Amino acid sequence: xxxxxxxxLFLLGTGSHIAGxxxxxxxxxxxxxxxxxxxxxxxERGKFDFIFMGDNLNxxxxxxxxxxxxxxxxxxxxxxxxxxxxxxxxxxxSTTYSDPFTVARAFASLDHISKGRAAWNAVTTAxxxxxxxxxxxxxxxxxxxxxxxxxxxxxxxLWDCWADDAFPxxxxxxxxxxxxxxxxxxxxxxxxxxxxxxxxxxAPQGHxxxxxxxxxxxxxxxxxxxxxxxFAVVQDIDEARTGYKALKDRxxxxxxxxxxxxxxxxxxPVVGRxxxxxxxxxxALMAHVNSSNxxxxxxxxxxVDMSGYDLDGPIPEMPKAxxxxxxxxxxxxxxxxxxxxxxxxxxxxxxxxxxxxxxxSAESVADTLQDWFETGAADGFNIMPAYLPDGLTxxxxxxxxxxxxxxxxxxxxxxxxxxxxxxxxxxxxxxxxAG
Amino acid sequence: xxxxxxxxLFLLGTGSHIAGxxxxxxxxxxxxxxxxxxxxxxxERGKFDFIFMGDNLNxxxxxxxxxxxxxxxxxxxxxxxxxxxxxxxxxxxSTTYSDPFTVARAFASLDHISKGRAAWNAVTTAxxxxxxxxxxxxxxxxxxxxxxxxxxxxxxxLWDCWADDAFPxxxxxxxxxxxxxxxxxxxxxxxxxxxxxxxxxxAPQGHxxxxxxxxxxxxxxxxxxxxxxxFAVVQDIDEARTGYKALKDRxxxxxxxxxxxxxxxxxxPVVGRxxxxxxxxxxALMAHVNSSNxxxxxxxxxxVDMSGYDLDGPIPEMPKAxxxxxxxxxxxxxxxxxxxxxxxxxxxxxxxxxxxxxxxSAESVADTLQDWFETGAADGFNIMPAYLPDGLTxxxxxxxxxxxxxxxxxxxxxxxxxxxxxxxxxxxxxxxxAG
Numbered sequence: 001x002x003x004x005x006x007x008x009l010f011l012l013g014t015g016s017h018i019a020g021x022x023x024x025x026x027x028x029x030x031x032x033x034x035x036x037x038x039x040x041x042x043x044e045r046g047k048f049d050f051i052f053m054g055d056n057l058n059x060x061x062x063x064x065x066x067x068x069x070x071x072x073x074x075x076x077x078x079x080x081x082x083x084x085x086x087x088x089x090x091x092x093x094s095t096t097y098s099d100p101f102t103v104a105r106a107f108a109s110l111d112h113i114s115k116g117r118a119a120w121n122a123v124t125t126a127x128x129x130x131x132x133x134x135x136x137x138x139x140x141x142x143x144x145x146x147x148x149x150x151x152x153x154x155x156x157x158l159w160d161c162w163a164d165d166a167f168p169x170x171x172x173x174x175x176x177x178x179x180x181x182x183x184x185x186x187x188x189x190x191x192x193x194x195x196x197x198x199x200x201x202x203a204p205q206g207h208x209x210x211x212x213x214x215x216x217x218x219x220x221x222x223x224x225x226x227x228x229x230x231f232a233v234v235q236d237i238d239e240a241r242t243g244y245k246a247l248k249d250r251x252x253x254x255x256x257x258x259x260x261x262x263x264x265x266x267x268x269p270v271v272g273r274x275x276x277x278x279x280x281x282x283x284a285l286m287a288h289v290n291s292s293n294x295x296x297x298x299x300x301x302x303x304v305d306m307s308g309y310d311l312d313g314p315i316p317e318m319p320k321a322x323x324x325x326x327x328x329x330x331x332x333x334x335x336x337x338x339x340x341x342x343x344x345x346x347x348x349x350x351x352x353x354x355x356x357x358x359x360x361s362a363e364s365v366a367d368t369l370q371d372w373f374e375t376g377a378a379d380g381f382n383i384m385p386a387y388l389p390d391g392l393t394x395x396x397x398x399x400x401x402x403x404x405x406x407x408x409x410x411x412x413x414x415x416x417x418x419x420x421x422x423x424x425x426x427x428x429x430x431x432x433x434a435g
Numbered sequence: 436x437x438x439x440x441x442x443x444l445f446l447l448g449t450g451s452h453i454a455g456x457x458x459x460x461x462x463x464x465x466x467x468x469x470x471x472x473x474x475x476x477x478x479e480r481g482k483f484d485f486i487f488m489g490d491n492l493n494x495x496x497x498x499x500x501x502x503x504x505x506x507x508x509x510x511x512x513x514x515x516x517x518x519x520x521x522x523x524x525x526x527x528x529s530t531t532y533s534d535p536f537t538v539a540r541a542f543a544s545l546d547h548i549s550k551g552r553a554a555w556n557a558v559t560t561a562x563x564x565x566x567x568x569x570x571x572x573x574x575x576x577x578x579x580x581x582x583x584x585x586x587x588x589x590x591x592x593l594w595d596c597w598a599d600d601a602f603p604x605x606x607x608x609x610x611x612x613x614x615x616x617x618x619x620x621x622x623x624x625x626x627x628x629x630x631x632x633x634x635x636x637x638a639p640q641g642h643x644x645x646x647x648x649x650x651x652x653x654x655x656x657x658x659x660x661x662x663x664x665x666f667a668v669v670q671d672i673d674e675a676r677t678g679y680k681a682l683k684d685r686x687x688x689x690x691x692x693x694x695x696x697x698x699x700x701x702x703x704p705v706v707g708r709x710x711x712x713x714x715x716x717x718x719a720l721m722a723h724v725n726s727s728n729x730x731x732x733x734x735x736x737x738x739v740d741m742s743g744y745d746l747d748g749p750i751p752e753m754p755k756a757x758x759x760x761x762x763x764x765x766x767x768x769x770x771x772x773x774x775x776x777x778x779x780x781x782x783x784x785x786x787x788x789x790x791x792x793x794x795x796s797a798e799s800v801a802d803t804l805q806d807w808f809e810t811g812a813a814d815g816f817n818i819m820p821a822y823l824p825d826g827l828t829x830x831x832x833x834x835x836x837x838x839x840x841x842x843x844x845x846x847x848x849x850x851x852x853x854x855x856x857x858x859x860x861x862x863x864x865x866x867x868x869a870g
Contacts, residue, residue: 061612065611069634
């Protein structure tokens with residue numbers, strides 16, 4: 001079969017643009033399940049592979065007003081599972097502030113509930129402010145990734161504690177479980193000691209899909225070893241191509257093939273019927289940006305106190321913070337290339353929080369996505385609408401049909417599980433022979 | 436208004452009877468969301484206050500074959516929220532193996548998703564086997580309750596971090612959050628240190644409903660201080676009356692009124708159109724009980740190794756285990772009163788896991804429930820169908836109409852939230868003045 005794009009919807013509450021909620025008709029609450037379900041159904045109408053719910057573990061009313069009060073991802077996506085039938089459901093859960101038994105169980109449960117549409121976006125939680133909500137200290141970057149690696153191994157191990165056919169449920173004999181088809185995990189590692197088995201049967205997908213977004217060296221290595229989907233924060237095609245190749249190049253040494261991992265750069269499309277209409281939409285969005293807390297937001301995003309700087313002055317030299325490694329690098333590289341002021345940098349963050357903004361007519365947006373897809377920059381895209389639902393509807397109604405006409409994108413879902421739609425094989429269970 | 440009964444549905448997978456899944460037409464999987472939703476809709480048709488999902492944190496294929504592989508309660512009930520409109524949704528989550536920030540957030544999320552129908556059944560996790568799945572040691576009974584008390588205070592505190600009207604979402608000015616309407620928690624206690632605020636707005640119910648089932652002295656005291664609903668494990672009306680009065684008597688000293696806490700004994704009703712038909716159903720259930728693992732199951736339930744005893748011999752003297760305090764006491768008191776063998780005891784556990792079994796015609800079942808309700812033994816009942824859906828349908832179709840005709844039970848839901856249906860006031864937020 002011809003290679004086709006995969007599309008995710010990055011669901012960040014009221015939209016990826018900081019002021020998107022102020023647009024006419026825009027969803028203005030991230031606590032309204034019916035609004036989220038409406039958005040999910042639009043994405044499903046657009047045949048998206050999945051919706052992907054970002055997350056934070058601390059409220060930050062100053063820097064992120066319109067999405068700091070939010071539904072929790074697992075409960076949210078379990079509800080969305082009931083309002084949809086084909087679209088994948090990716091929930092962000094931290095490996096630094098969670099427990100592997102609970103995480104393994106919750107995602108297996110979401111996978112059963114959704115009949116094989118669950119994905120776990122495994123993050124290490126960059127923001128140090130989370131620690132204060134968990135009565136602990138924030139581990140440093142290297143330690144967070146060390147923990148994450150073991151955490152992922154434990155979760156995958158728990159997902160393999162039960163054979164697919166562990167439950168004969170024989171009413172005549174009364175045999176419910178075949179005792180030969182369940183095994184403990186008996187993991188005893190550096191950070192975790194977990195006996196198992198988990199108290200839920202093997203998931204419809206075998207393993208729910210794993211996605212990751214870490215851009216640092218340990219983040220990339222962990223993704224190459226454990227992830228099915230990788231999100232990339234990039235600002236231009238050269239960066240995207242370099243990152244794409246670097247990740248794919250890591251795979252053979254880990255016993256994996258390039259097509260085992262799907263690399264999706266994040267992009268905020270602002271689409272019009274013409275370039276002019278698109279530019280006017282973006283201008284309307286930017287006119288809503290309130291820069292009164294710009295320095296506070298930049299301080300939070302870059303992990304450096306910028307409150308003493310001039311918003312219209314140059315970007316100061318900043319120490320490399322322990323947080324947001326790859327994000328910081330991408331943003332600052334672009335800002336330096338283009339001689340930005342701090343206000344320019346703030347507008348860039350406000351627009352799509354550092355992700356690539358693609359503004360133009362549907363035809364030109366499709367052209368650019370095709371170029372990225374066909375020249376080694378992407379296997380598809382993580383679509384970040386500026387505001388909802390219109391920012392998504394524009395993409396689904398105007399861009400998707402063009403991609404479909406060109407044969408670059410599915411006309412309909414090929415499979416029933418997310419794993420099937422991503423074209424990924426169901427993992428065998430190493431603990432039990434097939435059958 | 437006349438005092439009316441409240442009814443909960445105790446959802447324990449394939450039913451509360453250990454062999455219920457073997458009955459013709461019975462649901463035989465606790466991993467099938469559509470089966471659970473069907474059951475929830477039957478309970479909603481019966482105007483039940485809530486469905487209540489029990490939980491364990493370890494798989495026990497030997498002792499609990501038909502419900503050891505189960506959906507996780509929060510994801511399960513979030514999905515059920517979308518398939519129902521009025522019934523409350525009570526999820527069991529442990530205070531020993533969870534984190535208060537995550538728990539506060541998840542239940543607030545379920546409350547937003549369900550528009551005010553969430554309840555947290557707070558348990559301390561009796562089974563020591565859970566500890567091995569969390570890389571820790573199982574705290575002793577006293578310590579578990581000490582942790583639970585602080586845990587509940589933290590969660591309730593997090594639920595009050597945001598005023599109800601914290602989000603002006605003013606599109607014109609761009610003011611999304613009123614900064615005067617959000618406060619951190621700054622809890623610094625013996626077991627938890629939690630800064631807050633939580634990253635979700637105040638729940639529709641203010642606080643989701645709290646239920647508890649602890650029968651020990653510290654369990655009863657914690658329930659009297661913090662719970663809205665208390666489940667009781669009892670075997671006869673005298674025990675129920677004594678427990679009911681003891682709990683209500685604790686309330687005034689804690690500044691609470693008797694009607695602030697709803698006491699619901701668990702009961703497994705086996706209902707027929709005649710007493711004879713009901714007895715035949717119970718006999719059919721008991722004929723399916725397989726006693727090959729009886730001693731193992733008793734050992735697990737009582738926390739004492741019984742593998743060396745004769746199943747048809749007398750019940751041995753047992754040390755009081757640190758687990759299942761109240762449950763153990765209730766079961767053993769009944770067993771001694773009635774001169775049971777270990778096999779009799781096993782059958783009692785197999786039937787409803789130690790709860791009261793009420794077998795008879797619909798009329799006689801209604802008579803007994805009315806007697807309990809009107810003579811100080813109960814504010815309603817936690818209904819534990821032996822098997823599903825028929826064990827529930829029998830109750831809803833045969834017993835509920837009788838209770839309604841007698842004015843003992845609602846004809847329809849009075850409110851839209853669980854709290855309203857339970858007749859409980861919405862808690863004021865001590866951090867913010869009203870308005």
